[in-house]
Amino acid sequence: MNERQQTLLEFMQQQSDKLAVQTLQHIGLTFISLFIAVLIGLPLGIFIARKKKLSGSVLGVAGILQTIPSIALLGFMIPILGIGAKPAIVALLLYALLPIIRNTYTGITGVDASVKEAAVAMGMSKWQILFKVELPLAMPVILAGIRTATVINVGVATLASYIAAGGLGEFIFGGISLNNTNMILAGAIPAALLAIIFDFLLSLIQKLNFKKVRRVAYALPVLLFLLSSLYFIPSAYGGKLTAGFTPEFMGRQDGNLGLESKYGLKIHTIVISDAVMYKAAYEKQLDVISGYSTDGRLKAYGLVVLDDDKGIFPPYYAAPIVREDALRKFPELEKTLNLLSGKINDSVMTDLNYRTDYLHQSPERVAKDFLVVHKLWKTSREGNGGIVRIGSKIFGEQYILANIYSMLIKGYTNYNVSTKTGLGGTKICFDALTNDQIDFYPEYTGTGLLAILQASPKIITEVTKNKDSTYNYVQQEFKKRYQIKWLKPIGFNNAYALMMREQQAKSLNIKTISSLKRYLNSK
């Protein structure tokens, strides 16, 4: 994984198994949802073409569904349908509905009135008019709608990986988290190609003349059904326990790769976003998950961390990383940020996270409460000595840290603050820093070592022996390569950890990763 000069082609060859599985899943997801959307949308479109009074409200509802952000829609599905294929298919089909309903409606109402009148006057029944006149004449418009829906679905299906439904999104989002361009492209290029190919094939069907369209109308459902079934080919295997790992964890040496190489752990794994992973574990849809050791949901959902007895998870001590030119521009900054150094240990951080993630307190409130308790709180000086730009990644802990830093800067210096929180992953956050879009953000030593520096396996084993050597190594390298300074560590270690439900771990007597492996290997 960590050879530096690996080309895209090499990556795709190396990962060809996964690529094939993900592509099949992607095509399957796209077409299952499309198939169902056609089954619903076509009759609905015909219905509102008959009852024009209803057309406004039906098209309105379908239009609103279309405007819901895809991630949010997937989120809404989880409480109802859980994780995996079902919610993904439902979400995709909701997106596909609008173009299909609208084009069916437009196509049918657009049939020449005198042709329809002739059909009625010759004594055709309603159904004969529908199947022999209206549908064939509306077919090019309907096909255009299906074509639009297909392209939308290929795109949105990349998000299905967030809720463990697979697809090429696994590579794309894994790659973004891991700062691995090859991995992003290995997902993005096939996804783009799928969109282009399906668009092209459907455009050919659209251009066929009327006679052939009649045959296509029969062939299309069969074809859709066959393509849909592709989804089920890869998921025909199972196991004793099911693990849910984030895309990032899947591709990391200190993640699933390490579990496989050092522990020899083989477990039935699905890829899932960390936003829903903990809940899924709590609801017994997953048994083992890859979490963070300071995550508040650990406490909220009754999960326990399995002991990393072979030490594959390197230390992840958090510290602010700052542009050196920002330190020169804001001389007070380093001193202020270091106020927090050593103040937050693992249990404090878990508690802070618990408050935001589970008690739903706002990060601002949690940050202020913390500062007040530790007697660090000072009211804002409302200063105007320049603006410090703070970044954060897109999870609770980073929001809290960004808020604490913001309050410290406002209280102890004359600088003002702008925050750019919720930058979606290491790559995006770090690129924002190197491109001078932000001045600093909290980073973790392990992430710096593995995801950003992409150190060789030899260096990794050497510097991950203890937390100080890791810190020293990343500090030196960041200064050299990026002119970015690691300030003093905040104190907690938010390392990767495997976790299980406390009850299940107890009953199966699993305490360490090695014992998990022994359980899986036993009959």
Add this chain to the structure above:
Amino acid sequence: MIKVDSVSKHFGKTKAVDSISFEVQEQENLILLGTSGCGKTTTLKMINRLIEPTSGNIFINGKNIADEQPETLRRSIGYVLQNNGLFPHYTVAENIAIVPNLLKWDKKKTENRTAELMEKLHLTADYLHVYPNELSGGQQQRIGLARALVSDPPVLLMDEPFGALDNVTRANIQKEFKALDELTRKTIIMVTHDVQEAFELGNRICLMDKGTIIQSGTPADLLFKPANKFVKDFLEDQRLQLEFKAIKLIDLWPLLPDHQKDKAHALPANTDIWSALELLRFHNAETIDIRNEQNEIKTIGFEQLMSAFNQYKNKQA
């Protein structure tokens, strides 16, 4: 054959058709004549139940059409539309075969009947497998007519059948239409706003305005016994030509000189004056011979014809 009995159609508060009644005899050609919005098309469409009347009854052969299945009713009535209404996704042959297929004819019968009609309408078999958009306007209208005639329905409804055609094409198709033996056996109701067309093709004319029938009668009735000023004004612009078309030679028979020359090429006496004038003027005939139903023959020239026409008109006035 067809009886329309105090039929009304209201769209909201508008009375599109207001309690009209008329009858059409078997093999008669009735014209519903009037300006746009007079209710003539609505009246026509109520006869094959494309529009359901608000009140009143329509009988075909004594049967109330409201008691019949609309689909069954429509399959026994030919319908020709202004914009032909051909199915763009069907070939000419498939278009013509629509009603036979609905009636579940066997393939051979449909093919034979199609070939017969194509010949009568002067279309070659090459056209059978082309799509309507490859045909000229006149050809499309002929196919529309063939489609309406294929199952040989006793009744034919025509909604401005020649309205979308240019003048030259229209004149040609009207001529063919008059000559087509299929049509002489049919009871036809045709809607038009074209007075010339009405006089050319109709046995009887219903002149409509604002949803009611102003006058119903033969072309000559409308010309010489107009019911009111509206009828008179409606025909005023083209009066002379209409009179020539409305009056047949047989009407002038007693006024024509008794003189006979040639028996062989005599015209039938139900020829209208317009056609006789055409023969005299455009074909440079000195005289023409005409024959009445009793096989009496008369020979007339231009002057004799005009003087008989004048005497006839004086008598009408």
